[in-house]
Amino acid sequence: MKLITTFLLVCKFLLIIFLNNSFAQEFKNIDSLIEIKKYDDARIACEYLAFSNQENVEFAARFLLKKTEILKLQNKADEIPQALRRINLSNINDTLKSYIYYENFLYYFNSNNISKAEENILLILSLNTEKKLSKSSTIFYSLLLNNKQNWIQSKSNMLFYINNLELDITTKNHLIDTINKMYNNNKFPKIKSVKKARLLSTIFPGMGQIYNGNYGKAFMSLTLIGMSGLLVYYNFSNEAYLSGILSGNALLPLFYFGNVNQMRNLVETKNKRKANSFNNKLNKNLLYIYEKTKHID
Amino acid sequence: MRFFSFLFFFSLIYSTRGQSVNQINFDKKIDFLLYLTNNNQISDANYFVINTILDSNLTVEQKDTLLFFSGMSNFKLKDYSTSNSFLTKVSDKTNLIYKAKFYSVASLAKTKNYDKAINNLNDLDVDFSPELSSLKNFELAGIYILKDKANSYELLEPKLYSTDSLLQKEIFFLKENYKSLINQNKKSPFKAGLLSAIVPGLGKVYTGNKGQALSAFIRVAALGVMTYDSYLKLGINNPQTIIFGSLFSAFYFGNILGSALSVQIVKNEKKNEINHNILVGLQIPIDYFFE
Numbered sequence: 001m002k003l004i005t006t007f008l009l010v011c012k013f014l015l016i017i018f019l020n021n022s023f024a025q026e027f028k029n030i031d032s033l034i035e036i037k038k039y040d041d042a043r044i045a046c047e048y049l050a051f052s053n054q055e056n057v058e059f060a061a062r063f064l065l066k067k068t069e070i071l072k073l074q075n076k077a078d079e080i081p082q083a084l085r086r087i088n089l090s091n092i093n094d095t096l097k098s099y100i101y102y103e104n105f106l107y108y109f110n111s112n113n114i115s116k117a118e119e120n121i122l123l124i125l126s127l128n129t130e131k132k133l134s135k136s137s138t139i140f141y142s143l144l145l146n147n148k149q150n151w152i153q154s155k156s157n158m159l160f161y162i163n164n165l166e167l168d169i170t171t172k173n174h175l176i177d178t179i180n181k182m183y184n185n186n187k188f189p190k191i192k193s194v195k196k197a198r199l200l201s202t203i204f205p206g207m208g209q210i211y212n213g214n215y216g217k218a219f220m221s222l223t224l225i226g227m228s229g230l231l232v233y234y235n236f237s238n239e240a241y242l243s244g245i246l247s248g249n250a251l252l253p254l255f256y257f258g259n260v261n262q263m264r265n266l267v268e269t270k271n272k273r274k275a276n277s278f279n280n281k282l283n284k285n286l287l288y289i290y291e292k293t294k295h296i297d
Numbered sequence: 298m299r300f301f302s303f304l305f306f307f308s309l310i311y312s313t314r315g316q317s318v319n320q321i322n323f324d325k326k327i328d329f330l331l332y333l334t335n336n337n338q339i340s341d342a343n344y345f346v347i348n349t350i351l352d353s354n355l356t357v358e359q360k361d362t363l364l365f366f367s368g369m370s371n372f373k374l375k376d377y378s379t380s381n382s383f384l385t386k387v388s389d390k391t392n393l394i395y396k397a398k399f400y401s402v403a404s405l406a407k408t409k410n411y412d413k414a415i416n417n418l419n420d421l422d423v424d425f426s427p428e429l430s431s432l433k434n435f436e437l438a439g440i441y442i443l444k445d446k447a448n449s450y451e452l453l454e455p456k457l458y459s460t461d462s463l464l465q466k467e468i469f470f471l472k473e474n475y476k477s478l479i480n481q482n483k484k485s486p487f488k489a490g491l492l493s494a495i496v497p498g499l500g501k502v503y504t505g506n507k508g509q510a511l512s513a514f515i516r517v518a519a520l521g522v523m524t525y526d527s528y529l530k531l532g533i534n535n536p537q538t539i540i541f542g543s544l545f546s547a548f549y550f551g552n553i554l555g556s557a558l559s560v561q562i563v564k565n566e567k568k569n570e571i572n573h574n575i576l577v578g579l580q581i582p583i584d585y586f587f588e
Contacts, residue, residue, distance in 0.1 A: 040344045047341055051332045079340075086336055235537075240530035243523040243541065250519070
């Protein structure tokens with residue numbers, strides 16, 4: 001009797017191992033389908049496994065995550081959020097959750113939806129489970145903050161990243177020095193305000209353009225307004241009051257309000273150009289630091 | 298004994314775990330398809346159905362169920378060409394065939410395959426049911442209008458009647474739409490140009506653009522006043538008079554030309570609007586009949 005019970009226990013133990021491994025087998029099958037480029041079949045297999053394991057939320061989530069991988073290979077990134085939204089986040093562990101948030105973040109980052117990307121990255125950082133994931137997401141968070149022109153917070157985020165690394169003091173100090181150099185306050189591009197530029201242009205035509213550095217545009221709006229003023233004066237001095245009033249009514253407001261309204265576009269494009277060229281340099285350095293410190297725990 | 302029962306249990310688990318999508322039974326396939334469509338994975342669902350139909354183990358009825366289901370779900374998601382490709386494959390042996398045929402015609406009309414839709418409707422034999430044949434005539438008439446076949450429509454118009462109040466209402470709307478299309482086609486570019494020459498902007502009123510008419514009138518009139526004023530005060534040889542005069546004549550003749558051209562543009566706009574109304578109208582009785 002004892003022999004039989006021990007045998008049964010061993011079998012049970014084997015069965016548990018087998019059950020856990022059987023999903024590994026399923027993942028292997030999907031991988032082999034991907035290898036021979038049968039992406040559609042692999043997607044269906046993922047969906048079917050998620051469907052038949054609906055009670056086991058964690059496995060369903062894993063299969064849906066696998067599906068996003070296939071969607072990326074198929075260049076069907078638009079369908080990724082749809083697949084991820086279906087995962088029931090309430091009953092799964094934090095590691096899996098952070099992977100799901102990471103996939104979400106990558107999708108939103110690539111489709112330039114900055115606010116949603118930031119939301120997901122903050123969720124990963126708050127969970128703080130996988131060291132590798134949280135490291136790369138700290139760097140990504142800095143990139144996002146640079147994009148929002150919030151350089152001071154980005155700098156403190158980078159310093160936090162380096163302080164958490166287990167390095168010897170000299171290299172750490174060297175890295176901190178480079179970050180301080182990169183985020184030098186004097187180097188930040190000077191962002192100009194649209195409101196101020198519009199106000200200046202309203203007070204005197206061309207002044208807002210000069211404030212933004214568009215000297216040619218300033219000269220042009222001044223001459224256009226001056227010429228139409230001269231036309232009105234010429235007509236009035238020759239007693240052609242009707243044509244003076246009508247032409248002045250048509251031309252003067254057109255050029256004056258055009259001069260004010262063009263400021264928003266001019267200031268915004270110039271600000272964007274400045275910030276982008278600064279960020280490009282910054283991001284290159286950030287990625288370089290990440291490449292160097294990637295392997296350190 | 299226990300050992301054998303355990304072995305049996307073990308093998309049972311093994312057999313269910315190893316199953317792939319192609320080996321499951323039909324009911325579970327339907328469940329899976331419902332799961333996919335409920336979760337909006339329509340491209341996966343379509344791929345699954347296409348692959349399952351190739352499987353020879355299924356009966357014709359089972360295949361028809363799958364085809365009809367995906368055709369309808371694609372139709373609801375407004376992917377009309379895919380919907381049509383599924384619905385045309387449904388065989389004549391099921392009782393769903395008339396529903397499938399009418400929805401296939403609706404999806405062909407929505408993808409502007411009017412010739413095919415007309416052929417499909419003419420091939421459809423529904424003489425046994427007066428309701429279905431009046432529906433068929435209604436659909437044919439609508440598609441004739443969409444295809445600009447006025448003669449065929451007028452031949453069919455006396456046959457358009459129904460005992461059903463909803464279909465009768467839709468037939469009435471179709472006839473009204475046809476009338477307004479004919480009225481719009483009667484307007485001539487020459488008349489619009491002539492009216493614009495007499496009073497600037499009047500041609501635009503004739504074609505139906507009242508907002509544009511006012512702005513055109515103000516522009517031309519202001520330039521006219523400015524030219525006349527400069528001519529009186531500064532003389533004919535003054536450069537300002539010449540510039541204002543040439544601007545005035547350019548706007549005046551441009552307005553005449555614009556009115557004449559806008560007749561065709563307004564016609565096209567109106568036609569698109571009516572075509573849209575007809576397309577929406579074509580689907581309403583189908584939804585109602587096969588509910």
